[in-house]
Amino acid sequence: MSVPATRDTAALIPRRRNPLSQYFSDLWIGIVTILEGMWVTFSHLPKRTITVQYPKEKVPMYPQTRAMLVNHVDDCGYCLSCKRVCPVNIFTITGVRADPGEDLGILPDGKPKKMHIVDFKIDMSKCVYCGLCVEACDTRSLRWEQPQEKPVYNRRDLHLDFSGMTAERKQELLDRDEARKKAKAAEAAAKAAAPKVAPPKPTSESGTASSPAPTPSDPS
Amino acid sequence: MTGIDLLLSVAFAVGVIGFVSVFALVAIYLERKVSAHMQDRLGPMETGGWHGWSQTVADTLKLLLKEDIIPTAADKPLFKLAPFIVFTGSFAAWAVIPFAANLIGADINIGVFYLVAVSSLGVIGILMAGWASNNKWALYGAMRAAAQMVSYEIPIGLSLLVPILLAESLSMKELVEVQAGGFWHWTIFSHLPFALIAFVIYFWASLAETNRTPFDIPEAESELVAGYHVEYSGMRFAMFFLAEYANMFVVSAVVTALFLGGWYAPIPWLDIPVETSVVGSAAIGAFWFSSKAMLLVVVQMWLRWTLPRLRVDQLMHICWKVFMPFSFVNILLLSLWVALCQ
Amino acid sequence: MSDSLELNLSTGHAPDLVRSALADVEDIHGERMSLQMGPQHPATHGVLRLELETDGEMVVKATPHIGYLHRCFEKIAENMTWPQIIPYVDRLDYCASMNNALGFVLGCEKLFGIEVSERVQTIRVLVAEMNRVASHLVAVGTYGLDIGAWTPFLFLFQEREHLLDLFDELSGGRLLYNYIWIGGLAHDVPDGWLPKVRDFLKYMEPKIGELNTLLSFNKIFTERTGKVAVLPADLAIQYGVTGPNLRGSGVKWDIRKAEPYSGYETYDFEIPVGTGEFGIVGDCFDRYMVRVREMEQSLLIMKQAVERLEKLERDDVQAAIPKSFSKVPVGEIYFRTETPKGELGFYIVSDGKGKPNRLKCRAPSFTALSVLSRLAPGLLIADIVALVGSIDIVLGEVDR
Numbered sequence: 001m002s003v004p005a006t007r008d009t010a011a012l013i014p015r016r017r018n019p020l021s022q023y024f025s026d027l028w029i030g031i032v033t034i035l036e037g038m039w040v041t042f043s044h045l046p047k048r049t050i051t052v053q054y055p056k057e058k059v060p061m062y063p064q065t066r067a068m069l070v071n072h073v074d075d076c077g078y079c080l081s082c083k084r085v086c087p088v089n090i091f092t093i094t095g096v097r098a099d100p101g102e103d104l105g106i107l108p109d110g111k112p113k114k115m116h117i118v119d120f121k122i123d124m125s126k127c128v129y130c131g132l133c134v135e136a137c138d139t140r141s142l143r144w145e146q147p148q149e150k151p152v153y154n155r156r157d158l159h160l161d162f163s164g165m166t167a168e169r170k171q172e173l174l175d176r177d178e179a180r181k182k183a184k185a186a187e188a189a190a191k192a193a194a195p196k197v198a199p200p201k202p203t204s205e206s207g208t209a210s211s212p213a214p215t216p217s218d219p220s
Numbered sequence: 221m222t223g224i225d226l227l228l229s230v231a232f233a234v235g236v237i238g239f240v241s242v243f244a245l246v247a248i249y250l251e252r253k254v255s256a257h258m259q260d261r262l263g264p265m266e267t268g269g270w271h272g273w274s275q276t277v278a279d280t281l282k283l284l285l286k287e288d289i290i291p292t293a294a295d296k297p298l299f300k301l302a303p304f305i306v307f308t309g310s311f312a313a314w315a316v317i318p319f320a321a322n323l324i325g326a327d328i329n330i331g332v333f334y335l336v337a338v339s340s341l342g343v344i345g346i347l348m349a350g351w352a353s354n355n356k357w358a359l360y361g362a363m364r365a366a367a368q369m370v371s372y373e374i375p376i377g378l379s380l381l382v383p384i385l386l387a388e389s390l391s392m393k394e395l396v397e398v399q400a401g402g403f404w405h406w407t408i409f410s411h412l413p414f415a416l417i418a419f420v421i422y423f424w425a426s427l428a429e430t431n432r433t434p435f436d437i438p439e440a441e442s443e444l445v446a447g448y449h450v451e452y453s454g455m456r457f458a459m460f461f462l463a464e465y466a467n468m469f470v471v472s473a474v475v476t477a478l479f480l481g482g483w484y485a486p487i488p489w490l491d492i493p494v495e496t497s498v499v500g501s502a503a504i505g506a507f508w509f510s511s512k513a514m515l516l517v518v519v520q521m522w523l524r525w526t527l528p529r530l531r532v533d534q535l536m537h538i539c540w541k542v543f544m545p546f547s548f549v550n551i552l553l554l555s556l557w558v559a560l561c562q
Numbered sequence: 563m564s565d566s567l568e569l570n571l572s573t574g575h576a577p578d579l580v581r582s583a584l585a586d587v588e589d590i591h592g593e594r595m596s597l598q599m600g601p602q603h604p605a606t607h608g609v610l611r612l613e614l615e616t617d618g619e620m621v622v623k624a625t626p627h628i629g630y631l632h633r634c635f636e637k638i639a640e641n642m643t644w645p646q647i648i649p650y651v652d653r654l655d656y657c658a659s660m661n662n663a664l665g666f667v668l669g670c671e672k673l674f675g676i677e678v679s680e681r682v683q684t685i686r687v688l689v690a691e692m693n694r695v696a697s698h699l700v701a702v703g704t705y706g707l708d709i710g711a712w713t714p715f716l717f718l719f720q721e722r723e724h725l726l727d728l729f730d731e732l733s734g735g736r737l738l739y740n741y742i743w744i745g746g747l748a749h750d751v752p753d754g755w756l757p758k759v760r761d762f763l764k765y766m767e768p769k770i771g772e773l774n775t776l777l778s779f780n781k782i783f784t785e786r787t788g789k790v791a792v793l794p795a796d797l798a799i800q801y802g803v804t805g806p807n808l809r810g811s812g813v814k815w816d817i818r819k820a821e822p823y824s825g826y827e828t829y830d831f832e833i834p835v836g837t838g839e840f841g842i843v844g845d846c847f848d849r850y851m852v853r854v855r856e857m858e859q860s861l862l863i864m865k866q867a868v869e870r871l872e873k874l875e876r877d878d879v880q881a882a883i884p885k886s887f888s889k890v891p892v893g894e895i896y897f898r899t900e901t902p903k904g905e906l907g908f909y910i911v912s913d914g915k916g917k918p919n920r921l922k923c924r925a926p927s928f929t930a931l932s933v934l935s936r937l938a939p940g941l942l943i944a945d946i947v948a949l950v951g952s953i954d955i956v957l958g959e960v961d962r
Binding site for chain 1: 256257259260262265523527541
């Protein structure tokens with residue numbers, strides 16, 4: 001018995017017969033089809049199994065497989081395209097403008113890097129793996145990588161930070177930004193106050209730099 | 221009954237309990253491996269090292285250690301009792317199974333009758349389980365099981381009449397002994413058309429008795445979730461499981477004893493007569509008997525992993541409109557043939 | 563005597579079943595029992611809850627309850643920019659993401675007046691048909707599982723695995739792709755991908771024959787599905803049932819032929835319809851078999867598409883993507899495509915502000931489910947399982 005690719009079903013289905021021959025043909029078809037089915041399952045017994053014994057053998061992943069978002073922060077120009085296209089808002093990005101003389105290197109698109117990326121947090125627990133951010137990244141700093149396994153024990157561990165900075169360095173940069181903003185504000189206040197001779201008051205701008213939301217004022 | 225007899229009976233019972241447990245472990249492992257390889261999978265591969273041989277042992281330990289949950293609204297005494305009744309039903313049948321000429325629990329002169337009687341004990345347990353669970357799915361499963369098992373007793377009884385008619389005995393031992401001397405003397409081959417039909421009908425009907433696919437409608441998982449044992453967990457669930465596999469072996473053993481020559485080897489000179497060596501005869505007899513029965517168990521698994529499930533009315537249709545008339549005609553023709561030719 | 567049973571006679575149910583249903587209800591007056599099937603039940607294909615009113619094993623009334631997977635897709639879409647909606651559209655019918663995205667994207671493109679190149683169109687057809695096969699493999703495999711056959715299910719998932727691998731290599735996702743974009747594709751096919759599709763086609767063809775031997779023409783299977791839950795053509799049309807369920811009732815209606823899109827008019831394929839070979843036209847078996855035969859047709863389309871793609875020069879598949887979605891034309895459109903589940907329609911209203919003003923999705927699974935309560939009376943519980951499986955609903959699409 002072999003497995004036919006297609007079968008003429010009409011030959012198998014008797015119609016409008018008398019009940020007795022219908023009864024026997026039903027019985028016969030039942031026996032034949034059961035035996036055929038048993039042959040199919042039997043023919044699979046000696047076949048090579050397809051199971052992959054996972055921890056022992058691993059299936060290589062394709063380079064475009066969406067497994068883990070990774071940001072190479074040296075190439076990141078703080079353009080916020082990724083944050084803008086993300087449908088579920090998983091990015092928390094904070095940048096601090098470099099000092100005028102500071103050299104942060106050149107971005108892959110040829111422009112000089114102007115921003116310190118103080119925070120580049122990705123909440124992978126919210127990610128829907130649509131890949132829009134990776135496609136939107138002009139400098140290709142945000143990429144998919146394919147670690148074989150990346151399970152964590154705590155959901156907080158899925159909040160990845162790619163800034164590559166120590167907390168002290170972060171604080172230093174933020175403080176510098178704060179100071180610079182304060183100085184700017186004071187300068188502006190002084191300028192505004194000069195003709196009117198009014199006491200300088202703190203502006204609302206001074207508080208924004210330390211908040212998690214990035215200042216939208218300085219795209220690269 | 222003398223003291224020695226009693227002692228021997230107890231020893232046999234203990235041995236059978238051990239055999240049932242070991243057989244169930246092996247059979248579950250086998251079922252997993254057979255199904256896995258039929259589906260191009262590997263099955264359990266980790267536990268115990270080589271091909272996951274101790275997976276079922278580990279599973280049994282897990283089941284024994286699990287919390288035994290009894291639903292609040294359940295009928296507690298019945299709920300607790302049911303699995304043991306089911307198990308008793310299938311376990312009691314082992315008493316008359318002739319493993320070898322001198323290895324049989326009780327060679328009672330109504331062996332087959334006893335077997336049919338105790339194997340229908342299980343349905344009471346199933347009905348109790350389904351009722352006591354206080355779950356509608358379980359109740360459906362129990363009702364289906366009752367209808368199915370009671371109906372299928374009849375074709376089973378009728379097809380068992382064929383070897384009984386030929387051997388003119390109800391004793392399991394005598395039923396086997398008439399088949400001595402090579403596979404061409406086995407009932408299934410020696411009285412070919414009648415015994416073959418009876419064999420097929422008994423084997424298929426016994427699938428319904430043991431609730432195996434394609435007749436697994438009492439526990440149909442895609443319809444009734446798990447049927448009558450949906451509320452059971454841990455040890456009690458393991459009892460149902462054990463009973464199912466014990467039952468599988470019982471029906472295969474009955475087929476072996478009645479149709480496939482029992483403990484006799486296919487070729488006569490492979491046997492060791494009792495006169496030569498008591499232990500050797502028992503061992504070789506048990507070997508052939510278990511091998512044949514195991515082969516049939518594998519066929520049951522093969523069917524399970526091939527076929528879809530029948531509907532309730534189709535199940536009844538097959539029982540009453542296919543198996544019954546064929547059994548009756550079979551018995552009638554055989555009786556005529558016996559009366560006229562022998 | 564309930565109205566539902568009277569209705570049932572007119573729907574051409576298997577007569578003996580209906581008669582016995584009538585006999586049961588009228589003569590015995592058995593006490594009716596309400597049975598909650600789902601949302602956690604192995605045969606409801608997700609989180610569908612069926613409230614069954616049963617008389618013994620007979621179902622007198624079935625009420626589907628939905629909403630367990632409701633995600634406010636339409637409202638969320640109003641707050642998303644156009645490209646951001648596609649990941650959500652993917653998740654409607656998660657067995658056939660490409661087809662969903664294709665429907666939405668084609669609607670948007672027609673509304674915005676975007677023309678895509680032939681290569682993009684051909685790739686879209688190829689991936690849509692691949693996903694149709696993948697979806698039907700799930701439908702057919704789980705249907706076998708509903709009927710009680712385990713092995714075909716695992717065989718078919720093996721076949722599907724090859725397709726998912728191909729999708730993984732193509733788009734990076736195995737189930738949800740976000741590959742078809744408004745105005746193009748995420749990227750062109752990778753090198754060496756088309757030969758793999760060819761290998762799959764070669765591998766898949768004998769597998770359908772094997773499925774037919776193992777499951778489709780098995781006597782037990784044909785008995786379980788033939789003559790069960792017959793959906794006559796007129797009733798199907800009244801209820802707006804589409805796709806394989808409608809074709810199972812013998813109606814030759816396929817959007818790919820009736821209103822061709824994405825170049826489907828240039829492909830050579832046929833529309834399989836139910837023939838009633840194991841009972842009455844429109845029974846469960848016909849709905850099942852239409853899917854099996856559609857897989858064969860999809861393989862044919864895939865073959866043609868691969869042949870064309872091998873001849874077509876590579877071009878920029880993102881060429882037609884608008885530079886900015888905040889200045890798209892104002893207007894509204896209803897666009898329908900043929901997904902594996904049936905006719906998926908998107909009613910899109912654009913006010914030109916970068917986000918849709920309103921997005922309405924006409925889900926084929928939802929309409930298919932609506933006919934269930936009409937077909938259910940008079941069936942046995944086992945038949946309800948066969949019926950739910952044969953209309954092949956995906957709860958992600960029913961609830962949206």
